[in-house]
Amino acid sequence: MEDENMGEGEEKFEYEEVVKATENFNPKRMIGKGSHGIVYKGLLPRTVAVKKASSLDSLHHDDNSNKLQNEIRVLSILRQSPHVLNLLGTSHDSFGNKLMVMELLPNGSLHDWLHGSRKPPPSWTKRVEIAMQIARAVEFLHEGKPMVIHRDIKSTNILFDSHMNAKLADFGLAVMVGSVVESPPSQPAGTIGYIDPSYTSSAKLSPKNDIFSLGVVLLEIISGRKAIDVSKTPASIVEWAVPLIEREVVEEICDGRVAVPAYMAGGVGEIVRLGGRCVSEKEEDRPCAREVVMRITDVAERVRYPLWRSVVMRSIAGMVGFTRNKRSKLFLNTSSHNTSSVITVKQVLSLWD
Structure with a gap:
């Protein structure tokens, strides 16, 4: 029953x-x-x-x-x-x-992978994939009916299944918004280092509280640094990363244990800046979950089809009967000096007609 x-x-x-x-x-x-x-x-x-x-x-x-x-x-x-x-x-x-x-999610947590003894640390391609999967989890919660605000998004609550796909777990503090059976929580809840300061000061529940926590996780994924690390100054990843983002030296935020491939540098920088927007002091400056997903998906697409694969795409275009003019249009804006340029299958198909 x-x-x-x-x-x-x-x-x-x-x-x-x-x-x-x-x-x-x-x-x-x-x-x-x-x-x-x-x-x-x-x-x-x-x-x-x-x-x-x-x-x-x-x-x-x-x-x-x-x-x-x-x-x-x-x-x-x-x-x-x-x-x-x-x-x-x-x-x-x-x-x-x-x-x-x-x-059963048998492959541990994101926190274990980034900060534990597990070797090697995640590749940059995998980091982008993890960021996209968690952003999609938050979008799924925020756009559902009723909306769910997780209130405890952090790397220890991101677990991996048998195929190393990331999933959001631990909904003990979650709140359903718009449900007749849900009453607003009387006190803020969350984890130090991830909890939105504007939530703790005003106790006003908002999906932007989750966006702040997601931003911390994005910075954690890119930097390999803990949300709070008392051995460092400043201890808070937000207080450390935001000034670097404002000075436009995002490369200093990237995890030094794994070299960033040249073709990924632009995309990784975009995720860092996106994380910075998510942890903005002003709620209205933070993106919604859907925008976070859209921007990370765009980066992920560029990771899949970097410029050095364009030769293969050019060959495909020729084999399926593209005219010379259409091939010229396809590669018109592609420069050998622009390592973040991409050609997607969607673009190839869009030129077919």
Whole structure:
């Protein structure tokens, strides 16, 4: 029997089944610990992740249980997205304490990859892809009905599936806007280094709060620097990066562990400046999620089809019967000195008629 608040694709799992799948929540099965819950690996019969509320003491357990209930409610309402953690179903013990059964994202977090011992750090092509996937996750939340404001976007809440695709997770603090069952939170919430200062000062909830956090993540992806690093001055990535962006020395922000290919330099710079806009002190100066997606997608397209591949595209154009004039038009604005120029398949097709 399915929970009345859950979507059609989600199941109600027997508690005994979940206990068996996790070997009675064996610590050896623990694969993660979030802001309000502990995650275990289980077999039901597919491999899944099972999340239960943390219970250090009764006060924290009640608070964490409420966050877990909220996470279940939000994910149950969301339709499936390739960029958001997928809820498979729920279970509950004899006391009514709920558990989440989720898809397993086995390849760790973005925080682990950027700042942990994992080698090597992500390539620049992969960084652009991750940025695009997370921006699409935020767009999906902000343009849904009801709108969802995540309130805790950060690199530890960005996890990778078996194909190394990034997904946004941990919806314990999320708020549904425009839902009759949702009441505005009385207090701001989030993580230091990622939380929007204008949210903490005014307690006014806005999708632009998420955009600020997304901007921090974009700067983190490009720089390889933590959102808050007390070993550096300034400790805040925002306070460090914004002056560099204003001085137009964005190359100093790029992660020095991996050389930026010449053909990607322009696109990486665009993402840095986009991150700077996202963390603007003025909410009205921040882009919406859709614009962030559009601009990163444009960069990603240029990464796929840099100028040095134009010879291949020229050959394709010739093989499919382009006239000389159309080929001239296609390459008219392409200069050997402009390493960020691109030719996309869409452009080739647009010249066909």
